[in-house]
Amino acid sequence: MAGTTIPARRGRFRGSTAMRENLAGWLFVAPVVIILGLFMLLPILMALWVSFTDWNGQGSPFRSGVPFVGAGNYTRLFTEDGLARQDFMTSIRNNIYYVAIVVPAQTALALGLAVIVNSRMLKGKTFFRAAFFFPSVTSSVAISVVFLFIFANSGAVTSLLGAFGIDGPDWFSDSRGTLHLLLGAVGLVDPSAPPASLTSGGPFGLSWWEWLSGPSVAMTTIIMLVVWTTSGTFMLMFLAALQDIPVTLEEASMLDGAGRWQRFRYVTLPMLKPTLFLVLTLGLISTWQVFDQIYVMSQGNPSKTTLTPAFLSYQTAFRSFEYGSGTAISFVLFSIIVLMTLVQRWIMRERNGGSRPRRHAPRPARGPGRGPARGQDRGQGRTSADASASTPTGASTRASARSRRS
Amino acid sequence: MKRSRVSTNRNIRNAALGAAACAVVLTSAACGSGFDDKGGQPAQQSSGPAQLQILIGSSGDAETAAVKDAAAKWASANGASATVTPAQDLAQQLGQAFAGDSPPDVFYVDASRFADYASVGALEPYGDKISNPDDFYPSLRTAFTRDGTFYCTPKDFSTLALVINQDLWAKAKLTDADVPTTWDQLTAVAKKLKAVDVTPITIGDTRDRVGAFMVEAGGWLTSPDGKQATADSPQNLAALDYVQSLLKDKLAAYPKALDAGWGGEAFGKGKAAMTIEGNWIKGALQADFPDVKYTVHELPAGPKGKGTLSFTNCWGISAKSKYKQQAISFVEAMTTADQQMAFAKAFGVMPSRQSAKDAYVKEFPNDAPFVNGVDYAQGPVNAPKMDSVLADFDSGIQQLSSTEPKALLERVQKNTQAALG
Known part of the structure; x- marks a missing residue:
């Protein structure tokens, strides 16, 4: 249609208003576009260029003399057997364990705290809300320094463990992997003499034994710190979402005979799914980018077991003057984050579609059992609860909030 | 019709996006040419009254004050100005300054990082222009020598x-x-x-x-x-x-x-x-x-x-400095045996000139084991x-x-x- 002349002309004729609107629109967003372009997009593109060069930090990276190495900085991280790859893969390993522990832990803790703070029984709600949220608003550097003291060899944690007769580790100088320790404790392998089948080979220059180290003892302290500080923020998000769940829905499920756990599992949790997605995404992004805690507390030590890609990128660029390698690491990190977020989105979306059989749907609780499929039967709500849930207008939300408060 | 309007809109949006992208690329190209000044050529030299920028990795207030004093003395004697700035993180600040093409004229260079700077041509090899360069301990000279060139004079050592x-x-x-x-x-x-x-x-x-x-x-x-x-x-x-x-x-x-x-x-x-x-x-x-x-x-x-x-630092002079002559004169003043003794008394470092050794050992007899070590000491990896x-x-x-x-x-x-x- 657009190919023929007349409609096109008519389109243009009509388009003139649209065009003007468009122009006005662009004009309005221009300040932001220019600022973002100039201070975000442009530097990112410049960094991308640097990642393809062997720039040594002397003068501008856009001079003709700067050696262009193509994808060399990237291939060195993945295919060439050398220190660069070893460091990078070590940092990736550390960060995988870090993400795998921190994200579920902080999400679960935040959800738990939110449910507690949201419960009608709790007295002194504001106090607890503030207390749980407090670590999130404190500077991460300050908290890191406090943790340095708490976990020092003569610090509070070691003394506390000592009071129970436990000889605590030298937290920040202990580079032993916790998974190694666990395997050793179970008796599967001897950490001091790992089996040759594990040490002889493995992907990307690290042996399987090294990949399977788990977070080091030093890393676990950072993990504890981060879980504790971030769960407050995420608690707030869950709390907001919890308060948006109409009380009527809960009451309806109660009438249908759902128990406490069933209510949580089949009503509350499905209603929290968008927030859960948000929290998980934010958690994934921030855990992959962990930097300040590492910078303040460990600088990658002991034995590189707290090295993370973000810190390695900084170290490579500003300490070793290998700006190309440093920026390449940061772009690989960027793609990892994007990839992980996409994967996570895909997983969450599949569940939203309700394609999985709901095995544990309780028989008497018909209404709530349909919870997860809410997105599907929008508009044809069978219970009053469903109807109000699928049209969460401001009025109904506010009403429910009011009814909650009373 | 509806579809065609949607597609027109999309076309306009694409065009606008394209234009924006072009603009970004053009600006970056323009910026690129803006950066591109006198890349590898030697820096223009100025002979007028020098305004030296000096970046030091200070060990503390005592060192900062002592260097500031000495710099002020040199400046007033030479009718120049010398601004001493203590760095928070010397390596990082220097790296940024080199990348931004605006390095300080004079700065501390740690022996362990010397080769990194010298190999990329950031340092002016002035070592032999300082009077009596053989007076510096041989092991310290080696630490700041690359390919047979003595680049910069050691400030002091430990x-x-x-x-x-x-x-x-x-x-x-x-x-x-x-x-x-x-x-x-x-x-x-x-x-x-x-x-x-x-x-x-x-x-x-x-x-x-x-x-x-x-x-x-x-x-x-x-x-x-x-x-x-x-x-x-x-x-x-x-x-x-x-x-x-x-x-x-x-x-x-x-x-x-x-x-x-x-x-x-x-x-x-x-x-x-x-x-x-x-x-x-x-x-x-x-x-x-x-x-x-x-x-x-x-x-x-x-x-x-x-x-x-x-362990030692040298007084590095930037290859891009506009005041190389004046900078060398400044370093000369900082590395006289007397000035080194003054620094030694102020913040406890050991003079890098052999001619200051006796005065130092006399002043600090307990430090003899440290000073004697220089005869058989190994510097950082060069x-x-x-x-x-x-x-x-x-x-x-x-x-x-x-x-x-x-x-x-x-x-x-x-x-x-x-x-x-």
Whole structure:
């Protein structure tokens, strides 16, 4: 249609208003576009260029003399057997364990705290809300320094463990992997003499034994710190979402005979799914980018077991003057984050579609059992609860909030 | 119709996006040409009154004040101005300044980073233009020489020595006659100290302390010219084996295991009877642990004789400076024997000129072991791109009690070879 002349002309004729609107629109967003372009997009593109060069930090990276190495900085991280790859893969390993522990832990803790703070029984709600949220608003550097003291060899944690007769580790100088320790404790392998089948080979220059180290003892302290500080923020998000769940829905499920756990599992949790997605995404992004805690507390030590890609990128660029390698690491990190977020989105979306059989749907609780499929039967709500849930207008939300408060 | 309008809109949006992208690319190109000034050519020289920018990695207020004083004196005598700025993080700030094409005229260059700067042409090789350059200790000159060119003059230096806590020493019924001068003696006194439940010695867990044993054994990570990797030599292996045996027998402990940030802190807290540290430990003990009684001795000799490590900074002059002549005159004034003595008194560093040695030893007789160390001291690895290799070596040293020294050295050898190319 657009190919023929007349409609096109008519389109243009009509388009003139649209065009003007468009122009006005662009004009309005221009300040932001220019600022973002100039201070975000442009530097990112410049960094991308640097990642393809062997720039040594002397003068501008856009001079003709700067050696262009193509994808060399990237291939060195993945295919060439050398220190660069070893460091990078070590940092990736550390960060995988870090993400795998921190994200579920902080999400679960935040959800738990939110449910507690949201419960009608709790007295002194504001106090607890503030207390749980407090670590999130404190500077991460300050908290890191406090943790340095708490976990020092003569610090509070070691003394506390000592009071129970436990000889605590030298937290920040202990580079032993916790998974190694666990395997050793179970008796599967001897950490001091790992089996040759594990040490002889493995992907990307690290042996399987090294990949399977788990977070080091030093890393676990950072993990504890981060879980504790971030769960407050995420608690707030869950709390907001919890308060948006109409009380009527809960009451309806109660009438249908759902128990406490069933209510949580089949009503509350499905209603929290968008927030859960948000929290998980934010958690994934921030855990992959962990930097300040590492910078303040460990600088990658002991034995590189707290090295993370973000810190390695900084170290490579500003300490070793290998700006190309440093920026390449940061772009690989960027793609990892994007990839992980996409994967996570895909997983969450599949569940939203309700394609999985709901095995544990309780028989008497018909209404709530349909919870997860809410997105599907929008508009044809069978219970009053469903109807109000699928049209969460401001009025109904506010009403429910009011009814909650009373 | 609806579809066509949607598609027109999309076209407009695409066009706008394209235009925006073009604009960004064009700006970046324009910026690129803006950056592109006199890239490799020598900087234009100005002969007028100089305005020197001086960036120092200061050890504290005392040093900052002393350098500021000296700079002001030079400036008023030469009708120039000299601005001294203490850096928060010298390496990073210098890196940014070089990248931004606006480096300071004069700055401290740590010997361990010297090769990185010199290899990329950031430093002006002025060393021989300073009067009487042979007066600087030979080992310090070597630290700032690359491909036969003496680039910059050493500001001052430090060496490692053995520091002994007298009270703990007496507790094990040891006397001055027992001060170890060989590895065997060190092991022997360590066993006596351990018998009375004192951690005998604490050694920092880096190449900058453990490396001293390698020098004593006759080894080092690179050949003297910094071109060959010599990490997996039997001498280095002997050194690491010895340190490992100390650690395994609990005759030595790393400071972290004693709950201290560095050897001096562990020593000051009385957690170890001996430590291997540089002359900066004086100031630290005086400030934080004034009651500790200690003596300083030269490090015990290894199989190949005496050995220690030296640490030094030089006065680097930027190759891009507009005031090179004036900068050299400034450095000249900073490195006279008198000025070095003034610095020594102000913040406890050791003069890098041999002609100042006698005056220094007279003023600070207890520091003789530190000063004497310079005769057999080994400077930091003098080769570029070694930072990550050495960091990796450090992480190996941290685990020395549980790793195989031979495997560690082979790993360092492989990485060094790759870095030296």
